[in-house]
Amino acid sequence: MIASEQCAVPAWYLIHCKAKQDKRAQDNLMRQGYECYRPTYRRERLSRGTRQTLSESLFPGYLFIQLSLHDNWAPLRSTRGVLRTVSFGGQPVAIADEIIDHLQLREREPSAQPLLTQGDAVRINEGTLAELEALFMAMDGDERVVLLMNILQREQRINLPMSSITRL
Incomplete structure (x- = not known):
């Protein structure tokens, strides 16, 4: 050329x-x-x-x-x-x-980067479990999360508002 x-x-x-x-x-x-x-x-x-x-x-x-x-x-x-x-x-x-x-x-490609993925460590910011750490398991609707915590040597699933946690 x-x-x-x-x-x-x-x-x-x-x-x-x-x-x-x-x-x-x-x-x-x-x-x-x-x-x-x-x-x-x-x-x-x-x-x-x-x-x-x-x-x-x-x-x-x-x-x-x-x-x-x-x-x-x-x-x-x-x-x-x-x-x-x-x-x-x-x-x-x-x-x-x-x-x-x-x-x-x-x-x-229709892929939004998720805010939290299964297994992410989070800290609870409010309520009776404040300052404790847990693992994110899944979303429960648009504004609630399912967390996995070790309480009294047993794994427990708890549901909390998404606004009450912070990703570590």
């Missing part, structure tokens, strides 16, 4: 965003007509005693943008949320398409 033809082929590049502004940068760049990709993953989080599934950036503070070397890169510098283009030796480095394809494929 001739060098000028190579410059016209779009490639993926890495954009470094301002702190906690990668979503904002992506929205602003897309509004300007740029092709962007910000890999995300889903995870469960405990908030005020209830489980929530959140979508978070896989690489906080970074996103990918598809450009050719002939495209106008100047607006990137003044886009809200964008800090700079990741470069080495003053030249932006292209990211292989296979890496982006792999990230997009993994993102489509």
